[in-house]
Amino acid sequence: MNKMTFIGAGSMAEALIAGMVARNFSPSVITVTNRTNKQRLIELKEKYGIQVEQDSQQALQQATIIVLAIKPKDAQTVLEQIKPFLNKEILILSVMAGISTQYIEQILELDIAVVRAMPNTSAMIGLSATAIAKGQFANQDHVEMATQLFVTVGVVELLKEQEIDIATAIAGSGPAYFYYIVEAMETKAKELGLAEGSAKRLINQTLLGAAAMLTKSSDSPAELRKKITSPKGTTEAGIHALAAAEVDQAIKEAIQAAYQRSVALGHTK
Secondary structure, three states: OOOEEEEOOOHHHHHHHHHHHHOOOOHHHEEEEOOOOHHHHHHHHHHHOOEEOOOHHHHHOOOOEEEEOOOHHHHHHHHHHHHHHOOOOOEEEEOOOOOOHHHHHHHHOOOOEEEEEEOOHHHHHOOEEEEEEEOOOOOHHHHHHHHHHHHHHEEEEEOOHHHHHHHHHHHHOHHHHHHHHHHHHHHHHHHOOOOHHHHHHHHHHHHHHHHHHHHHOOOOHHHHHHHOOOOOOHHHHHHHHHHHOOHHHHHHHHHHHHHHHHHHHOOOO
């Protein structure tokens, strides 16, 4: 079995590890390293039974897959640090927002396979929407290897690399948009007098149901909306209020802002 080393121990690394371990990915082949936070490594080891190592060279020994789960601003520093320990047989999986495969290849100065991925934190429960794109030295076998890994934590969509920034804006950042909406719904339900627990259960199930309808129905989102919007009914009143507040435009602007930030991250390393 391929041995995997995560460089970085933040929320995305943990989400992927949690999803993989929950789906019978052996903890013994997963190693995590970071530069400074030893306590964080101990926490991950105790929680998931994985291997941890603060020394980068030791962490990379025998690794066939390296997952770069670090902040984009740290990309050059980390890549320079690990460069002496790499070879062409290793597959690099990068989950860094905005960092291109070409940039990674240039820093490493090696004809090494790089696959760029953008999962989201729903990987923790096996429901990530992950977009991947291959670098110039990655072949179909590398793509399949990356797909097999990320499919353990959700669905995988193979894209052209120039589309990854779009995927980042809608899928990588997407869960936060829905959490933001749910926050507002819970707050208003409480203001109107509904108990917090009841509001939470009703809203969460409504969101689950809507997601299932979008997945299973052949109707478009617009058609689904129209089917439950009766003339002069409660849903129509709510939709009119959303339209008056230009919520659709706000959502488009949020996606545009996230997209532009992802692009900018690729130019401010």
